[in-house]
Amino acid sequence: MWNPREMWNALKKSIDYCTFCPKLSRFVCPVALATRSEATTPTSLMTMLHLLRAGTIEYTAEAAANAYECTGCRACTAMCEHSIDVPTVLEAARAESVRRGVAPDAVGERDAKMRSCGNPFGVDLGAVAAGVVPERLRNRRAAVGLYFSCSTLRHSPDTARATIKVFEALGVDFGVYFPERWCCGYPSLTLGCLETFDGLARAHRTGLAAWPRVVGDSPACVSTVAERYGERKAGLPAETRVEHVVTFLEPLLAAGKLKPARMLGRRVAYHDPCYLARRLGEIDGPRRALAAATGAPPLEFRWNRRDAQCCGAGGGLPVTDRGAALEIARLRVEEFRATGADELVSACPSCVRWLGKAGAPARDLITLLAEAL
Numbered sequence: 001m002w003n004p005r006e007m008w009n010a011l012k013k014s015i016d017y018c019t020f021c022p023k024l025s026r027f028v029c030p031v032a033l034a035t036r037s038e039a040t041t042p043t044s045l046m047t048m049l050h051l052l053r054a055g056t057i058e059y060t061a062e063a064a065a066n067a068y069e070c071t072g073c074r075a076c077t078a079m080c081e082h083s084i085d086v087p088t089v090l091e092a093a094r095a096e097s098v099r100r101g102v103a104p105d106a107v108g109e110r111d112a113k114m115r116s117c118g119n120p121f122g123v124d125l126g127a128v129a130a131g132v133v134p135e136r137l138r139n140r141r142a143a144v145g146l147y148f149s150c151s152t153l154r155h156s157p158d159t160a161r162a163t164i165k166v167f168e169a170l171g172v173d174f175g176v177y178f179p180e181r182w183c184c185g186y187p188s189l190t191l192g193c194l195e196t197f198d199g200l201a202r203a204h205r206t207g208l209a210a211w212p213r214v215v216g217d218s219p220a221c222v223s224t225v226a227e228r229y230g231e232r233k234a235g236l237p238a239e240t241r242v243e244h245v246v247t248f249l250e251p252l253l254a255a256g257k258l259k260p261a262r263m264l265g266r267r268v269a270y271h272d273p274c275y276l277a278r279r280l281g282e283i284d285g286p287r288r289a290l291a292a293a294t295g296a297p298p299l300e301f302r303w304n305r306r307d308a309q310c311c312g313a314g315g316g317l318p319v320t321d322r323g324a325a326l327e328i329a330r331l332r333v334e335e336f337r338a339t340g341a342d343e344l345v346s347a348c349p350s351c352v353r354w355l356g357k358a359g360a361p362a363r364d365l366i367t368l369l370a371e372a373l
Contacts (some may be wrong), residue, residue: 012053014085028307040066048067073278074279085125094192097145110193133148136176144173144174144175145211149220149227150182159352159367163245167289177214213248219347222280224245246365247282247285250285266343267342268343268345270286270290275349276347278306290345294320302338309331313351
């Protein structure tokens with residue numbers, strides 16, 4: 001049973017610390033920078049929760065909407081002296097908004113798609129996957145289970161084909177996870193729809209437990225399966241290793257098992273995905289992979305590595321405030337232009353898609369490796 005008093009008490013320290021902070025994280029928050037509004041700074045968002053917790057203001061739809069002005073990027077957490085996890089606090093507030101029936105209408109609409117189709121796009125991704133994954137690999141029991149995100153299948157199925165090409169070139173003993181409902185549940189979790197998330201987590205826990213090692217192509221999906229499932233009592237067996245595809249490939253590259261047949265010689269800039277760099281801690285692996293494929297280290301954004309700015313695609317922001325999400329992407333593309341690179345490369349399907357929408361010639365790192373073979 002959801003207990004709002006327990007929720008507020010558990011989050012009291014985080015809310016209080018942020019409420020009385022002199023906005024030290026304001027200059028790294030992508031939403032605040034995009035909206036140019038003090039109302040969307042981490043301090044202001046947490047102050048709203050402080051007032052709700054104290055009963056000073058009512059929990060209305062207008063108040064609830066504030067909790068959705070966040071991409072979950074954790075740039076504020078990385079900058080904070082106390083490492084306050086603002087996105088997780090806001091996730092709890094979103095769940096309370098859904099429970100009270102005051103969440104934005106777009107949240108309910110997205111949840112309906114998740115419930116009916118098992119993905120946020122409302123389409124049959126199984127049919128898409130059938131045209132991408134050879135039948136011999138579908139749910140094949142092997143040393144490694146490859147898990148493609150719903151975003152990859154919906155928007156860039158060629159990236160999934162490139163991943164399979166690289167794995168086969170390496171001689172990896174793998175199968176491809178082929179579930180009935182493709183989404184890991186991250187969109188439901190971040191929007192506060194916990195009932196839907198729990199159902200998906202239980203289903204994927206059963207399916208993914210068939211492999212001792214699970215490799216995903218989306219940082220958000222990997223983080224969700226590896227970390228968040230356990231929080232909801234749906235974690236995979238302790239011996240199951242869950243990691244991002246770059247983390248899996250990096251030691252193989254270092255051992256010389258993947259030697260590109262030709263160096264591409266392109267000037268590429270690498271965009272650090274928030275979930276990969278700040279949540280999973282994978283920073284150098286993608287850079288080494290790019291150097292192996294192109295013959296030179298990638299060019300860097302002004303804000304990079306653990307301090308990289310968000311692309312705007314995370315946290316459900318494109319659902320609840322699409323304009324702000326696109327402005328975040330536009331600001332990041334401005335940074336890309338300043339690097340002088342020919343291509344923007346990332347290791348996240350959502351980042352590639354969203355930055356592409358803002359005008360960047362963006363592609364997934366794995367496609368570059370496949371092309372270099």
